[in-house]
Amino acid sequence: MPTALSEPVRFPDSYDGSVRTEGAATRALAVAMNDFLPPGRSLKGENPPVARCLSRWETYDISILRATDDLFFIQFSPILARCGLDDSTIMDAGAEYAVDGQGRILAVH
Template sequence: MRAALGLVLASLLPGCSLLGYHKIPKAPYAPAEEAQKVVFPNSYEEGVHLDGPTMAALEVARNEFMPPGAKAISDNPKLADCLARRDVYDVTVIQSTENLYFVSFIPKLERCGLQDVVLMDAGAVYAIDGKGRVLSVL
């Protein structure tokens, strides 16, 4: 009986991905000899600063726009590969009010060597509230 229950449960596990569960892969680390060459800055004043709520809004929008494991679909395989890369998109976050953020994703196809490709409706803008909910999408 337990063996049969185990088989049934094991057969259902792949279905988790169909229900929206995705495990985000751990970031790769560089080899130790490369890591030893890194010199950290003494100050972070010149950096881009995101407060917690802004970072949360960005994370919600990014995961909605490009869920882990998502693939772009196109008749042009180079374009599909390009649009599936997170580094292709420039992102702008605007805090409109204390509890309203707009997050814009605009692809820069030249980062993939696709200067001659024109997309009419690429990217998206998300309205995210302070609770991390998607309010609207353009």
């Protein structure tokens, strides 16, 4: 639970317009996220600012596509500009996962 805030948080009356994932999609997303960037893991590399940036979830846009009832594609796309870095400094830093409805990783690209 968060500590005392300067102003109380008011929860919305409705979640209309929110992003929603349902059971199997949520599981597929969680499995891909934990594989792609496991909790507590920090990337290492020749360029420490880029490695730090790529170690933060805030750097990534994530897309999820339900191809069938039992197949999901999840794509992680880094936006280095969110760390104040030039997006052209690194190529091929994201990933694409195929995950089934039971949470098994079928392929990584």
